[in-house]
Amino acid sequence: MAGPPVVIWEQEVEGLLHYRELVPRLEEALGKFSRRDSAEVIQPVRTTLTLQKHHGFLGLMPTYMENDGVLCTKFVCFYKREDGSSLPAVQATLVLLDPEYGNVKAVMDGELITGMRTAAVSAISAKLLMRPEAEVLAILGTGKQALSHYNAFTEMFSFKEVRVWSRTRQKAESFCRSVSGPVTVCVSVQEAVRGADAIVTVTRCTEPVLFGQWVKPGAHVAAVGACRPDWRELDDVLMKEAVVYADSREGAMAESGDVILSGAEVFAELGEVINGTNTAHREKTTVFKSLGMGVEDAVSAQLVFDQWKAKTSQP
Template identity: 65%
Template structure:
């Protein structure tokens, strides 16, 4: 049911996530924002498919069903007040305990999935700083021991473990 994909960031992780997500899901619209507009424009030019380069993260996120954050942000670039209820966020960037991409509102109001609870609660600033509660590891969902709560705003925070 997802129609709008938003990517915040324009590096190698943004490109690989764009390729996987657009191959797996028939999005009607894809938006990208990067701190460097030049890099976002270059990303859009070289990617297969039509991408809309946005001037602000808020513009890129508006109404998005799936949001991918792949930035080196040290302060939030995505705010819960901007996120459409029921959206899914793949949070890949901000890979240090003192860096973050997502604000406290989003982190505390979402259903939070991680790759490794042990690693994420030590290494992810999004989790450490907000003190958000992890609902499940993604492996638990894949095994069927924890549910995938579609219809709720969900965040998958990956620290690469």
């Protein structure tokens, strides 16, 4: 009989997960997902239960990668919490199983993994779609995803300026104190995105916060919030003028208010660009609509587990 699962919690995950190892694994996983070969990846669109009384949702995200021997599921609760709440907007747990026997090998805290894998995938979108001469990054929102996106983007690219906007100046200033590099606080979204080459939207808003008329032609937008069919972060003008990419077409058509309500077409998945089966339109304004996928969690959890095993087996 298999022994009990190992439990790997936030602080330990922090010491084991690094963007330099995570990014190549995610690029490979996105490519595999987009090949739609069920011998390689089985990952349905997230099943979501509504927690009406608590203004929240429980997402179930199972993934099986046969050739990699990876079986994983994530439980993620996400909330439309008002600003007064001190609880996180997203709470997640990952369960890694042995596909041969079905026993649970590891249970992991999913908050940091969700933060890092989401930011790493946005950074991959920028690597593929942002203009190489990009100088200015704007981040809208100052929560957990804002922090992981700041870390991933400043590690992977050399921006001359990083700007941040939040609804209150106090939050933006507290964000600046929490990061290890320079950031400019902006008092409006327009000020933050004016002339920006890359824009990351990581808010919990349900109505558009970023409008196409403010976005510099040729800019790249990584849109990470608004993960319900009736939630928006981007307006119709931006969605219709930009070339829209997604992590999963099916996910975007089922869950993205920005895609569904604007009627914009998803031009390609990131994995198709990675596989060379679709085009990266760097010269145009591009939007990467991120919903988050189980395959990203599965390879991240396997990486954490591999690193944990290597560390614990050292004499």
